[in-house]
Amino acid sequence: MKSTVHTVTAVGAAALSLESVSRRYGGRGSAVLDAVSCVVPAGSFTAVVGPSGSGKSTFLQCAAGLDRPTSGTVRIGGTDLGALSEAALTRLRRDRVGFVFQSHALNLVPSLSIEENVVLPLVLAGADPASDDVLDRGRELLTRVGLAGRGPDGPSTLSGGQQQRVAVARALVTEPDVVFADEPTASLDPGSAALVLALLRDAVRIDGRTVVMVTHDPSAADWADTVLTMDGGRLR
Numbered sequence: 001m002k003s004t005v006h007t008v009t010a011v012g013a014a015a016l017s018l019e020s021v022s023r024r025y026g027g028r029g030s031a032v033l034d035a036v037s038c039v040v041p042a043g044s045f046t047a048v049v050g051p052s053g054s055g056k057s058t059f060l061q062c063a064a065g066l067d068r069p070t071s072g073t074v075r076i077g078g079t080d081l082g083a084l085s086e087a088a089l090t091r092l093r094r095d096r097v098g099f100v101f102q103s104h105a106l107n108l109v110p111s112l113s114i115e116e117n118v119v120l121p122l123v124l125a126g127a128d129p130a131s132d133d134v135l136d137r138g139r140e141l142l143t144r145v146g147l148a149g150r151g152p153d154g155p156s157t158l159s160g161g162q163q164q165r166v167a168v169a170r171a172l173v174t175e176p177d178v179v180f181a182d183e184p185t186a187s188l189d190p191g192s193a194a195l196v197l198a199l200l201r202d203a204v205r206i207d208g209r210t211v212v213m214v215t216h217d218p219s220a221a222d223w224a225d226t227v228l229t230m231d232g233g234r235l236r
């Protein structure tokens with residue numbers, strides 16, 4: 001089937017591209033993602049919207065290397081994810097991708113302090129948690145998200161909105177090629193949601209990061225530069 005290539009308008013190389021990506025479950029079933037192609041340039045904020053069941057989460061999972069498409073090619077920063085072993089894909093997700101999930105309860109590790117959560121991707125990549133670089137980076141990001149001084153506390157001492165801001169800090173800590181956010185404001189009140197969305201927008205505008213966010217919420221999509229609409233597994 002012919003597919004349209006959706007190019008998000010922005011300057012810069014592709015941070016993410018999908019080329020005729022399809023995902024089917026159970027072999028004979030219909031395509032949950034149906035020959036989806038798009039190019040997301042570096043330094044852009046893209047929202048993916050669409051009705052329930054249209055394939056938004058599947059799009060995000062395939063684009064982020066959390067799921068392997070049945071066919072087609074996904075590239076992050078020019079790397080073809082399909083060519084990577086499971087171990088290499090895991091490293092790419094750790095080092096070059098940031099994630100913010102829907103539920104703040106699932107985003108943070110409760111047994112770690114707030115600052116340990118923020119720098120976790122660096123430590124998993126082999127950095128010394130006690131090094132000045134790591135400690136400074138953790139403090140810098142906590143200041144950025146308005147939680148300076150809260151680093152030694154546990155995540156459970158924070159509100160849901162504050163926990164999502166920590167999740168954004170952690171998603172940015174490796175300076176990833178792409179930050180993927182799946183309904184990051186779904187469980188938040190409007191004020192807390194706006195704070196989280198402003199952090200994502202500033203990561204794009206100030207730091208040149210690339211954000212791809214799935215959302216049901218039209219007011220959340222308003223924060224993005226570009227809105228991609230999914231319908232029946234295809235981009236409209």
Ligand SMILES: Nc1ncnc2c1ncn2[C@@H]1O[C@H](COP(=O)(O)OP(=O)(O)OP(=O)(O)O)[C@@H](O)[C@H]1O
Binds near residue numbers: 051053054055059216
């Ligand atoms: N693991 C799976 N096995 C079989 N079908 C699946 C699986 N995951 C998703 N689907 C189906 O794929 C379709 C798209 O699901 P997906 O979660 O991507 O949609 P969505 O647009 O994110 O929906 P929502 O907005 O409700 O979260 C749905 O019909 C769903 O039932």
